[in-house]
Amino acid sequence: xxILLHFSRLEKRWQLLQKCDILLKRHMKKQAVSPTKxxxxxxxxxxxxxxxxxxxxxxxxxxxxxxxxxFPWTARVYDRDLHNPRKQTTTTTATATATPTACxxxxxxxxxNGGSGDNSGTVGATQSDDAPTxxxxxxxxxxxxxxxxxxxxxxxxxxxASSSVDAKEVKGKTQTFYQVLIDTRDCPYIRAxxxxxxxxxNQDSNRSxxxxxxxxxxxxDDIMPYSSTDKHPLQHELFDKFLTYAPDAEPPFVxxxxxxxxxxxxxPWLDMSDVHKETTENVRITVIPFYMGCRETPASSVYxxxxxxxxxxxxxxxxxxxxxxxxIFSLSGTLETVRGRGVVGQEPILSxxxxxxxxxxxxxxxxxxxxxxxxxxxxxxxxxxxDCKIPPFSLESKPDDVSTPPVGAPANDDVx
Numbered sequence: 001x002x003i004l005l006h007f008s009r010l011e012k013r014w015q016l017l018q019k020c021d022i023l024l025k026r027h028m029k030k031q032a033v034s035p036t037k038x039x040x041x042x043x044x045x046x047x048x049x050x051x052x053x054x055x056x057x058x059x060x061x062x063x064x065x066x067x068x069x070x071f072p073w074t075a076r077v078y079d080r081d082l083h084n085p086r087k088q089t090t091t092t093t094a095t096a097t098a099t100p101t102a103c104x105x106x107x108x109x110x111x112x113n114g115g116s117g118d119n120s121g122t123v124g125a126t127q128s129d130d131a132p133t134x135x136x137x138x139x140x141x142x143x144x145x146x147x148x149x150x151x152x153x154x155x156x157x158x159x160x161a162s163s164s165v166d167a168k169e170v171k172g173k174t175q176t177f178y179q180v181l182i183d184t185r186d187c188p189y190i191r192a193x194x195x196x197x198x199x200x201x202n203q204d205s206n207r208s209x210x211x212x213x214x215x216x217x218x219x220x221d222d223i224m225p226y227s228s229t230d231k232h233p234l235q236h237e238l239f240d241k242f243l244t245y246a247p248d249a250e251p252p253f254v255x256x257x258x259x260x261x262x263x264x265x266x267x268p269w270l271d272m273s274d275v276h277k278e279t280t281e282n283v284r285i286t287v288i289p290f291y292m293g294c295r296e297t298p299a300s301s302v303y304x305x306x307x308x309x310x311x312x313x314x315x316x317x318x319x320x321x322x323x324x325x326x327x328i329f330s331l332s333g334t335l336e337t338v339r340g341r342g343v344v345g346q347e348p349i350l351s352x353x354x355x356x357x358x359x360x361x362x363x364x365x366x367x368x369x370x371x372x373x374x375x376x377x378x379x380x381x382x383x384x385x386x387d388c389k390i391p392p393f394s395l396e397s398k399p400d401d402v403s404t405p406p407v408g409a410p411a412n413d414d415v416x
Contacts, residue, residue, distance in 0.1 A: 041066065042228035051176055052223060055243055055253030057233055058180075059224040060216075062312075062356045065186035067216070068234050068253065069223075070179045070242060071263060073272050075288075076172035080278040080391055176220040177272060179263075181236045184214055191348065192216070192310075192358035214238075217272055217288060217308065227251065268398060269293070278391035282315030283350070283378060287393050292362070294397065302364050305395045309343075310358040311376070311388075313350035320349045321357075322385070323377035331367040338374075368397040 042057065052058070056069045182190075214236050231245045242259035246252055263270070269292060276287045292304040313319055326338035341347065348357040363372065373392035379385045 042226040042230070042233065045225040045227055047223070047225065051220070052178065052225060053251060054255045054259070055249075055251040056223075057226050057228055057251065057253075058218075059226065060190075060218060061222040061224050063190045063192050063358070065190045066183040066234060067180040067218070068236075068239065068243065069218075070181060070255070070259060073177045073179060073217070074174050075177050075272050075275045077175045077275045077277065078170045078172045078391070080170055080276070081284075082171075172274070175275070177275075178218050178220070178223065179270060180216050180218050181234065181239060181242075182214045182216055183234045183236065185235050187214065191354060191356060193344070193360050274393065276391040276393045278389050279314065280388040281378070281380075281386050282313065283319060283376075283388045284312045284314055285376070285388060285390050286310040286312070287391055289372075289393050289395060291396065291398050294368075300366055302366055303368055303395075303397050304362060304364045306360055306362045307372070307393070308358065308360045309390070310356060311348070311350060313352070313355040316352060318349055318351040318381040319378045321347055321376055322379050324374065325377070325387075326372060326374040326390075328363060328365075328370065328372050330365045330370040332365070334366075343376075363395070365395065370395045 051072050052069050054069060054071055058067055058069065059065070060067060232239070242256060242262070243253040244256055246254045269290070272288055272290060274289065278285055286309065288308045290306045290308070292306055295302045295304070311321065321342060324338070324340055324343055328336045328338065330336075344359045344361065350357060371392055371394050372390075374390045375387040376390065377385065378388050
C-alpha cells in the first residue's frame with residue numbers, strides 16, 4: 001500500500017501504480033507536527049491517450065491535488081525550446097534527471113503551501129532602446145489531433161533579440177487541457193493559487209472583478225486518473241451543481257444541464273487558446289493568458305487580462321525566485337515596466353522535491369491588444385544568479401457579452 005508514496009522514478013513507478021488495487025493519499029493535517037495518516041480514496045486507472053470524459057476523477061501529476069474534469073479545451077502551445085536545438089538538448093537532459101523529483105512531489109502533495117493573492121510592485125512608463133516585439137498568430141487548422149501544428153507566432157521585427165528565437169517563427173501545436181474543480185480540502189496544501197479564474201461581471205451596470213474559487217486548467221499529461229465508489233468523492237461547492245452520480249456510467253459522474261449552461265454563459269472568460277513555454281538554465285516558464293473583459297467609461301475603455309504562470313525547476317539544484325521584471329506594450333503605443341520583489345508576495349523556492357510553483361495575476365491596457373514579456377531573477381543554491389526568460393505573449397481582446405451574470409465571489413480590484 002505504500003507504493004504510491006515511495007516511488008522514485010516516473011516511468012517505473014507509473015507502471016507499478018497501474019497495478020495497485022488501492023490508491024492511497026495522505027490525510028490532510030494543518031499542523032505540521034501531526035502524524036501523517038493514510039486514507040483510501042479510490043483505484044488508480046490507466047492513463048488515456050485520448051481525451052478524458054466529464055466527471056473523471058484525477059490526481060494532479062505535479063501539484064498532487066484531487067480534482068474532477070468538467071470539460072476539455074484545445075489550446076495552441078508555442079514551445080520556444082522546440083525551435084532552439086541547443087535549448088532542446090539541455091531541456092531533454094534536465095527533464096530526464098528531474099523525473100524522480102516529479103514523482104516525489106506527487107507522492108507528498110499535502111506538504112505544499114498555497115500562494116497568496118497579493119500582487120505588489122510598481123508600474124511606470126519607461127524609455128527604452130528595446131523595441132517591443134509584435135507577434136502574429138494565425139490559426140490554420142481545427143481541433144483534430146493533440147499534436148497538430150495549427151499556426152505560428154513570429155516576430156514582426158527583430159529589434160528585441162532577447163524576445164526571439166534566432167529570429168525564427170515559433171510553430172504552435174494543439175494540445176488538450178481541461179477545466180477542472182479542485183478538492184477544497186487540498187487547496188491549503190498546494191503550491192498553486194486556487195482562485196486563479198477571474199473575470200469582469202456585469203452587476204448594476206458596473207463591471208466588477210469576480211473570482212471563481214477552486215478552478216484550474218490542467219494539461220492532459222498532468223492527469224493521473226482514478227476511480228472511486230464514493231458518491232461524493234470531491235468537496236467543492238459546485239460539484240453537486242454540475243455533476244450527478246450515475247453508477248452505470250463510466251466515469252460514474254455525468255454532467256448536468258447546469259454545467260453546460262454555465263460553460264456557455266461564461267465561455268468568454270474561461271476560454272483558453274494559447275500557451276507559451278520557454279526554458280532558461282533548466283527552469284521552464286509556462287504562460288497562459290486570458291481575456292477578462294472591458295470596463296468602459298465616458299472618457300476611456302480599459303481592457304483587462306489575467307495570466308497564469310507556472311515555474312518548474314527541471315534541474316538538480318534548488319533555485320529561488322527573487323525578482324520579476326515585466327515589459328508591457330500596448331497597441332496605443334505605450335511601453336511600461338513592472339519591477340518588484342518576488343511574485344504574489346512570495347519568493348518561492350523550487351527544489352528537487354517541490355519543483356513547481358503556479359500563480360495568476362492581472363494586467364490592464366487602454367487599448368484592445370498588446371504584448372508582454374520579461375524575466376524572473378532566480379538565485380541557485382550554489383549562489384549563481386540568472387535571468388529566466390518569460391516567453392512573449394499577446395494580449396488580445398474579444399467582443400464582450402455584457403449580459404453575462406457574475407459567477408463566483410467579488411475579487412480585489414487592486415491588482416497589477
